[in-house]
Amino acid sequence: MHIHYNTFRNYRMSSLYARRMARLSARIFGNVFRPTSSQSMKVVQLMNEKPREHKPEVTEYYPPHTEVYKMMRRLQFLGLYRDEHADFRAEMKRVARLKGKAPPKKGEGKRALKRK
Incomplete structure (x- = not known):
């Protein structure tokens, strides 16, 4: 040069x-x-x-996490992939809701009830 x-x-x-x-x-x-x-x-x-x-x-320093995540969610929705950890979290939320331990919906918490 x-x-x-x-x-x-x-x-x-x-x-x-x-x-x-x-x-x-x-x-x-x-x-x-x-x-x-x-x-x-x-x-x-x-x-x-x-x-x-x-x-x-x-x-290309970092791996494409967001693209992989979106692709896996789409495959999970189609039934071609099963994320056991996500299934476990959903099951734990469902059990907590059945026990009455789940967080309240927006606008139904203690602070919102005080205003009414």
Whole structure:
């Protein structure tokens, strides 16, 4: 990506045609035509890279939990998958409701009854 400064010095001394060809070559291959410092080259390289949000190592860092959860819920609804833990929680809620231990519905709690 980076061409040495000596190469550019040779282009400066050469003919107009050679300089124009060097500039065209730099444009085609994405190189910088004018001599630049290492700090400026770092900026050029940063601008040539893909943005962080488009890099797969950044975007695919975490597994797709939400998509998997939605897919499993759909399969569970269709009867193709059985989540025993969810079934256990639903059963425990049902048993608590039968015993009268379930939380009250919205608007039927102690605080709501005080207002009436």
